[in-house]
Amino acid sequence: xxxxxxxxxxxxxxxxxxxxxxxxxxxxxxxxxxxxxxxxxxxxxxxxxxxxxxxxxxxxxxxxxxxxxxxxxxxxxxxxxxxxxxxxxxxxxxxxxxxxxxxxxxxxxxxxxxxxxxxxxxxxxxxxxxxxxxxxxxxxxxxxxxxxxxxxxxxxxxxxxxxxxxxxxxxxxxxxxxxxxxxxxxxxxxxxxxxx
Numbered sequence: 779x780x781x782x783x784x785x786x787x788x789x790x791x792x793x794x795x796x797x798x799x800x801x802x803x804x805x806x807x808x809x810x811x812x813x814x815x816x817x818x819x820x821x822x823x824x825x826x827x828x829x830x831x832x833x834x835x836x837x838x839x840x841x842x843x844x845x846x847x848x849x850x851x852x853x854x855x856x857x858x859x860x861x862x863x864x865x866x867x868x869x870x871x872x873x874x875x876x877x878x879x880x881x882x883x884x885x886x887x888x889x890x891x892x893x894x895x896x897x898x899x900x901x902x903x904x905x906x907x908x909x910x911x912x913x914x915x916x917x918x919x920x921x922x923x924x925x926x927x928x929x930x931x932x933x934x935x936x937x938x939x940x941x942x943x944x945x946x947x948x949x950x951x952x953x954x955x956x957x958x959x960x961x962x963x964x965x966x967x968x969x970x971x972x973x974x
Contacts, residue, residue, distance in 0.1 A: 782799075782800045782883035783880060783883070784797070784799045784804055784881040785798040785878060785880055785881075787876055787877070787879075788823050789874075789875060789876050790875040790876075791822065792822045792824050792836070792837060793823075794820065794821055794822070794823055795819070795820075795876065797819070799880075802815055808858060813826055823836065824836065828898055828935075828936050829908070829935065829936040829937050831936075831937045831938040832908040832936055832938055835908075835943075838950055839852070839869055839946070839950060840869060840879075842953055842954055844877060846953045847871045848871070848953045849868060849869060849871065850867075850868070850950070851866060851867065851868045852869075852946070852949075853865070853866050853884070854866075854867060854908075854911075857893070857923075859889075859893045859894065859930075860888065860889055860892040860893075861886050861888055861889060862886070862887040862911075863885070863886045863887075864885040864886075865883055865884060866881075866882045867880070867881050868880045889924055893930040894931075894932060896931060896932055897932065898933075898934060899934070900935055901935070902933035903916055904916075904931035905934060905935055905937050906931075906937070907937060907939035907942055908936045908938055909939070910939060910941070911923070913934065915931070920940075920941070
């Protein structure tokens, strides 16, 4: 597993002021040639998030860090068809109502066989959680697509699953409701969202 860290500094309006680390390398290895550092500077971070639920979650976390001058850490999945990848996002306050967002690869597991490659489609009926990577078909339950016998949908629209909405909301509320400046809110993947 190659060590990987990507950095992003945003202001209170989520305007991207700086990116660094392995940002461009990771983008190119994952089909993100349109989100290279030079292309996204001075744009809003949420302009590059496909769904309102994930964009709202990011806005909520950044605002909480700026308001409290505390930090937030969140474990999340950013899988590719051939690899299960666990990341940790740390959001830390900076001067002038800015934050630095550090994405650190914590673990990568080669999937054999690989998952079906998927494509984002805002009209897709199947959903994929932007935080835990679970997939959901209408009328079904949220399922880990890396488990044996689970088929990853070909077309997905991104969202934040109810379990992750609850976890993130509780962690943000915790630091907003009286945490000391400098405290860290932890948003670890729950056992149901974190396959072994």
